Amino acid sequence: MKSMFADSNEMTGSTVTRRSMVRKVLLACGIAAALIWLATDILASLLYEGYSYPFQPISGLSATGAPTRPYVTAFDNVYVVLKLAFAFGVWMSAGQKRTLRITAVLLFAWGIIDLAASFFPWNPGEAVGTFTNIMRAILAGGAAVILILLAIGFGASADGRWFRFYSYGTLLVMVLSGGVMAFLNSTPVEANLPPAWFGVTERINAYGYMLWMLALSIILLRSQPNSLESQD
Structure with a gap:
């Protein structure tokens, strides 16, 4: 009996x-x-001759006809798979913490949206109102951003006060940079050309949530699932 137990x-x-x-x-x-x-964004922008890192959008690196499109798309696919796997890891870490479960679902949905957006590459040679460019804007510029903001908001309580403040600071930076991007988009420019400093503004936004995801990964790796339940 003892042996069985x-x-x-x-x-x-x-x-x-x-x-x-x-x-x-x-x-x-x-x-x-x-x-x-x-790494993909930085290296691809260096390899793309004539590409302007501070002025041109990130999607230009994987746009139709871009010389960097094949390997940017390949690494983006790897990134999406890893992000989907990370979402499962967040779910496993959540325990009974409801906000972290919601964060996991939002991260997974974000990955699915990114996957869908890859079927609609930005085409700088076409008008903004074409189907492909509109779908790209809706998925990558609309749905994905909403999911990211919600994920950061719900995930803010993952590790006490400091991470909450860091998350809220990230949200503030994203909202402010988004406002700047909207203002830049409202200024008149030549057809199919991005407004000045659009690349920098977009990257402040994008790098912000990438660093947040990295920080969340490290926090959850250092935490035990049971220790998170009492913080909800």
Whole structure:
């Protein structure tokens, strides 16, 4: 009888250890996703001759006809898969913490939207009102941004006061940079050309939420699922 209980406890302990390892691997995918996205953007902008990092939009690196499109698209696909895996890791870390569960769902939805947006690359040679460009704007510039803002808002309570302030600061920067982008878009420019400093403004926004995702990954890797339940 004692042997049976000992075997049962050993199996339970092994299951818990295996689950903990899977959770950590999935959470590490969040770090990898953020770093891959940031590295891809920086390196592709350097390899694309004639591309203006401070002026041109990020989507220009994967636009139709861009020389960097093949490998940017390839790395973006890897990034999306890693982000989806990270969402599962956040879910496994949530325990009974409802806000973190919602964050996981939002991150997963964000990944699906990114995947859908990849089928509608920006085409700078066409008018803004074409179907492909409109769908790109709706998915990447509309739905994805809303999901990101909500994910940061719900995920703000993941690790006490400092992370909450950091998350709210990220939201503030994103809102302000979004306002600047809207203002720049309202200024008259030549047809199919981005407004001045659009690239910098967009990257302040994008780098902000990538760093937030990286920070959330590190926080959850250092935390135990049970320790998060009392913070909701």
